[in-house]
Amino acid sequence: MAKATKAVGLFLMVVFALAAAACSTASAPADPTPGAAGAKGAASATATQSKVSQGVTKDTIKIGMFGPMSGSASVYGKNVQAVQSIYMDQNEKGGINGRKLEFVVEDDAGDPATAPVVFKKLAESDKVFMIHGGPSSPPTLSMKPLIEASGIPFLFMSGVADKVTDPPVKNLFSGYPASIDQAGAVAEFAKSIGPKKVAVVTQKDEWGKGWREPFVKAMKDYNIEIVADEEIGTEIGDATSLVRIVMKSQAEVLALFSYPQPTSVFLRDAYSQGLKIPVITGSGSMPEDVVRRVGQREPVLSFFSSYTLKYLVDAPQYDPYKAMVAKYFPKLIFDAGIMGGMTGAMANIEILKRMGEDLTWDNYIKTAEGMKDFETPVMASPVSFKPFDPKDPTTRRGVRKAAMTVLNPDPDPKAAPFVVVKDWAEYQKIAK
Amino acid sequence: MSDLIQVSVSGLAQGAIYALVALGLTVVYRSTTVMNFMHSENFMLGAFITLIMVTIWNIPMIIAMPAAVLGVFLVGFIVDKVGFEPLLNAPHISQVFATIAISFILKGVVRFFTVDERPLPSITGSTVLRFGDAVVRPQDILTASVLIVATLLLAFLFWRTHIGLIMRAGTQSLRGCALVGIDVKRLFMLMWGVGGALGAIAGILAAPTLLVYPDMGGRSLMLGWAGMTLGGFGTFPGAIVGGVLVGLLEVAAGYYVSTTLGDVAGYATILVVLLVRPQGIFGSREVS
DSSP states (O other): OOHHHHEEEEEEHHHHHHHHSSOOOOOOOSSTTTHHHHHHHHHHHHHHHHOOOOTTTTEEEEEEEEOOSSSSSSGGGGHHHHHHHHHHHHHHHOOOOTTTTEEEEEEOOTTTTTTTHHHIIIIIISSEEEEEEEESSHHHHHHHHHHHHHHHOOOESSSGGGGTSOOOTEEEESSSSOHHHHHHHHHHHHHHHHSSEEEEEEESHHHHHHHHHHHHHHHHTTTOOOEEEEESSSOOOOOOOHHHHHHHHSSSSEEHHHHHHHHHHHHHHHHTTOOOSOOESSSSHHHHHHHHHHHHHHHGEEEEEOOBBBTTTTSSSGGGHHHHHHHHOOTTTOOOOGGGGGHHHHHHHHHHHHHTTOOOOHHHHHHHHHHHBOSSOOOOSBBBBOOOOOOOOGBBOOOOOEEEEEEOOOTTEEEOOOESSSHHHHHHHHHH | OOOHHEEEEHHHHHHHHHHHHHHHHHHHHHOOOOOTTTTTHHHHHHHHHHIIIISSSSOHHHHHHHHHHHHHHHHHHHHHHIIIGTTSSOHHHHHHHHHHHHHHHHHHHHHOOOOOBOOOOTTTTOOEEEEETEEEEEEEEOOOOHHHHHHHHHHHHHHHHHHHHHHHHHOHHHHHHTTOOOOHHHHHHHHHHHHHHHHHHHHHHHHHHHHHHTTTTTTHHHHHHHHHHHHHHTTTHHHHHHHHHHHHHHHHIIIIIIHHHHHHHHHHHHHHHHHOOOOTOOOOOOOO
């Protein structure tokens, strides 16, 4: 009996250890410069010679991918699956110059502490050729020193934090508009409403800061007073305090930069408390997704979100992509939120094609830098990179335009679920 | 004044959830002395089972909710059989680690099926009640009512029934229970079931607000711990009062002091109480 007890105890301890390793968050050491010291040796080698391409065989090119497949940011993990479907479709078309794409997908749980472990696994253990990942910004920021030190080509999927590309790193490219670019569109829209007072509520992490800082700067440039500047958690059960603070501030517009869960709770509580001002946000939460979460249209009718796509999500131009996603990931709901990384995937395929047989890291960087005005059907903006300039982050930001989207005021189920508007006047015409 | 009323109403509603979580933790702790780290999964499973019944099997909420509670009650039996009973004579730390392992396993299983956040409609609908400037959601009234009913039922169970007498005996002396022929293993199984059911009730009531997703229970577990610590570890009145106070503190600190502080108020409570009055409000200081 005692032996059986010990065996069961040992078994459970092992299960715990394995589960902790698979799902580790707090257990990962919080190293402020994760791995930089150890990777410097490798960096010296890569700085002076072309690295022999790891992750490439005569038949395959291995791509590492990661995202928050679990945790509070898991809604962004769907971007990884949407991107995978683009690559899988390319494989069905014959791959890239005769080579099929192979993937290794890891879960960073949206946790910066886990991210360096994920990076090392992909780059050093799985030895991928390049990494296309990071729908959520904080883990990528945490990885940035390792990315730079390793030299491995890295395509930032659909995160927005400016600090990922500022200061720029030679081998780190972004395939999605940074918050500084999108925040410009958000600030322009706020200005078009004509407020004298604006409130700002920001998620308390690097992602939130990435939105807040350029927005606040723009408001100051426009001489619009910020009458409340508060924080919101990444996961909340009640937003009463925040709603009341915003109401007390008498703000005429609210800029709310948070993930979908806190956004939904806030909008629900704001509606029930009677807060009736336009709420604007970046690309963290899309109106149709928020309506699904809140369960009602009314709290979301005055919610405006930054929009980077070329067409409305139900446009016929996106039918092939809907079919693609449905084929490979039938449970994935096709909405504007999952499409963020698709343009980057298409650009990546084009870069790999243009590289021909010279599949080295140096050639990836050189080929990417030569990409100019590469149009895709997905994003409003074409993809363009430039030769590296350590003082110019835009050399690594491939996509830079955005508009705003809002729920279609027309409740007819046959009408488009949301509309794209450039300014408040355009919205007023639609809303009448 | 209306702000004070609104903050109080919202704080009480949040606190009622934390109190239910704390009650479930206390039931298990009182009987087994185990800090049950898989209680967040009781919370999550209650919500998920309800969600599946309502949205996929089209079972009315009024039937789905108690069915889900019963389901998690039975999960508690399984947790006891698989995780706790085999380790009855093992060091305490092994028992605690077992609850952590079970938590990861259950969360992993649910994540295999979905990581999405899904809405669970409120049984009370979306209309709100207004009292002057204060807004009260019927869901919050339901939560507070359930807390009161759960408290009364537990009190009745523990102090007015034979099984409750056995449970109280078990919390005082397991050896004594065994000596008089009480089946201690069955007692534990029942406690794990009751603890699970209380967690499930909290999860079902919180789900319309939090949304349903695999990681939904973690934050409420920590704040349930905070409530237990504040109220007095292992005391039922302490769990209720402590949980409610943590909810009030969270909302009030967020409004009157800083929104940043509101988020950490519950966790700060654990630290402050342990430093200043480690036995909590209703606990008694141990004599060494």
